[in-house]
Amino acid sequence: MSEKSLFEAIFEAIGKIPKGKVATYGQISRLVGGCSARVVGYAMARISEDMKLPWHRVVNSKGRVSLKENDGGDIQREMLESEGVLFDETGKIDLKKFQWETFVSE
DNA sequence: ATCATGACGTACG
DNA sequence: TCGTACGCCATGA
Numbered sequence: 697m698s699e700k701s702l703f704e705a706i707f708e709a710i711g712k713i714p715k716g717k718v719a720t721y722g723q724i725s726r727l728v729g730g731c732s733a734r735v736v737g738y739a740m741a742r743i744s745e746d747m748k749l750p751w752h753r754v755v756n757s758k759g760r761v762s763l764k765e766n767d768g769g770d771i772q773r774e775m776l777e778s779e780g781v782l783f784d785e786t787g788k789i790d791l792k793k794f795q796w797e798t799f800v801s802e
Numbered sequence: 803a804t805c806a807t808g809a810c811g812t813a814c815g
Numbered sequence: 816t817c818g819t820a821c822g823c824c825a826t827g828a
Contacts, residue, residue: 702825721810732823733810739825740809754809762809769809786816804828811823 702731706739713753716780717796718789720757727798737762752776753796759789 705728713719721733721740728736736754743751752772756762763769773783781794 725810732825734808734823735810735825737809742826743809751809756809757811764809767809772809806828807826808824812821814820815818 702728702735703739703742705729706736707743707747707749710740710743710749710751710754713750713796715750715753716794718753718755718759718776718781718791718794719796719798720755720759720791721762722757723796723798724754753779755789759784759791759795760787 706724709724709727710719721736724736725731725733740751740754743749752775761769761772763772773787776789777783781789783789
């Protein structure tokens with residue numbers, strides 16, 4: 697059987713993130729089978745606008761946007777705020793409240 | 803096959 | 816809280 701590409705699985709997981717919620721790179725990596733979070737980040741970098749994936753709902757474990765401000769980080773923050781995701785004074789998100797609830801069965 | 807790089811994570815100070 | 820160091824693994828030269 698042909699297994700789906702790792703990236704495809706990652707893209708699929710990202711597409712399942714509900715609006716107003718966020719997921720961490722590590723969380724996505726566990727959803728797709730436990731690959732390293734680095735691979736998730738690599739897949740994220742390959743996302744094009746044509747895919748129309750909610751890439752902006754993916755943040756790092758510290759609840760902060762990984763992108764640089766001059767590389768689209770400010771854009772990501774705007775989109776999240778537009779969905780109701782609140783940022784801390786230090787520019788962090790309260791993962792306790794906004795992290796996507798997932799049940800990782802192993 | 804090896805080397806360098808990357809939208810990460812955890813550990814340590 | 817922040818910076819540094821190391822591990823992680825896929826991709827490109």
